[in-house]
């Protein structure tokens with residue numbers, strides 16, 4: 052690996068870190084520390100804890116009343132509007148209209164791309180709007196509105212209007228708890244929830260105890276979606292506006308090559324591990340009618356977030372590896388992906404959907420006709436305050452042990468499940484080796500590290516070690532700027548994607564531990580270079596389009612991006 056020197060240097064001055072961290076604590080942690088200290092004192096005085104020689108035990112693992120964790124929201128009488136319907140039915144459009152006309156508000160989306168799009172839209176409509184994601188803080192003068200990723204939803208401020216998009220994600224194994232937190236915790240007069248109707252009964256159940264008023268609006272698809280009776284048959288039948296969906300990176304590049312070898316089309320690509328800015332630019336090229344990139348090859352990363360001018364979705368497979376096994380796509384997944392064809396207002400008013408393999412057509416047709424199965428439970432995760440209190444009372448700083456205790460013993464009402472935190476446990480196992488306080492450990496555990504990616508997990512380990520040992524993490528210690536190159540092989544491309552993840556992680560940490568991660572600007576500029584080099588690789592991969600056309604399409608793209 053040319054650019055990253057993930058050195059395994061462990062400083063001997065281990066004691067230093069603790070003192071430094073106290074100074075580095077974000078105000079929120081200081082606040083938490085103080086509140087918890089107060090709580091522990093009060094509760095011990097009233098003999099609530101088992102360690103306080105009392106008789107009544109305070110059960111930290113009792114998570115049966117999560118609505119009580121958010122006193123601000125409970126003081127409000129919230130009017131909750133549910134905008135429910137299939138993809139492309141105008142749910143978000145209607146909620147955003149309300150947000151735009153409110154005196155203050157917050158939009159919470161599942162992806163950075165969606166938060167970017169909403170901030171851009173509101174600012175364009177002369178409603179100043181901040182953009183806040185894990186890795187970005189773009190503040191606009193006089194803004195009373197914010198567009199954020201759902202994990203960044205602020206449950207301490209008051210808003211007139213709030214929107215939570217793709218609310219059905221509260222059933223997501225890993226991220227669902229952040230949607231639940233936003234649903235229960237945002238303090239707003241009006242709360243607009245957009246998503247699949249499968250979430251309606253669960254939301255109604257959950258909100259029974261909050262005293263909120265609920266109004267449900269159902270929407271119909273704005274443009275027709277026609278499932279084809281015949282499969283694609285041959286790649287020579289690929290047309291402008293087609294999007295071929297597959298689920299592995301390797302397949303994405305194989306299909307792109309195969310289509311481009313016919314010398315009729317150039318393909319943009321979109322998949323999860325591409326940097327978000329690269330995904331946006333690939334989508335922009337595909338959407339631009341005058342660009343040569345008129346076909347898209349993508350993973351299910353297109354299921355949400357990007358506004359795409361797709362005429363036809365072609366499933367190359369109906370099976371996906373979910374981290375454990377190969378399984379059929381679910382009804383919801385098929386509907387969500389297929390629904391991207393024929394976006395209302397685009398140049399393809401009617402969407403079409405088909406498969407490469409004729410054997411897949413029955414599953415496609417039956418899924419499109421079926422309603423998505425009703426969501427039964429929403430994700431939940433103990434707050435940091437609960438874990439902190441547990442750690443104080445049981446006198447342990449071992450986050451892995453604390454997490455496991457909550458996972459094994461959490462008591463939940465029937466509307467909730469405890470979030471899958473396998474990744475978090477993996478990070479905790481690494482971080483617990485280091486002399487860090489619980490809040491620092493927790494920060495590293497909730498950081499956007501991909502522990503399945505070797506370079507990304509090594510990056511996290513290195514950052515945490517340097518932070519614990521020296522209190523300051525200079526990017527240049529593990530990364531040499533100026534060494535990034537256009538990848539020449541798919542393996543080199545993957546490595547560059549991983550390097551982007553590490554730089555992204557540095558930026559994320561720099562927003563939370565500002566003094567200890569001082570090189571945010573360098574990390575951001577190197578991230579941007581990574582994306583450009585990845586795009587250069589993607590462009591070189593296709594058949595050589597005539598030089599003049601290439602320049603034309605680049606110039607067009609640059610002017611759009613500057614827009």
Ligand SMILES: Nc1ncnc2c1ncn2[C@@H]1O[C@H](COP(=O)(O)OP(=O)(O)OP(=O)(O)O)[C@@H](O)[C@H]1O
Nearest residue numbers: 137138139140141142143144145245273394395396
């Ligand atoms: N009443 C309307 N007038 C003009 N454009 C509209 C209207 N309703 C929706 N649109 C446009 O139609 C497209 C689809 O709308 P929207 O994004 O709100 O759908 P959605 O139901 O949220 O879909 P998804 O589930 O895919 O997020 C958007 O480009 C939106 O701007």
Ligand SMILES: [Mg+2]
Nearest residue numbers: 142143216245
């Ligand atoms: Mg939407």
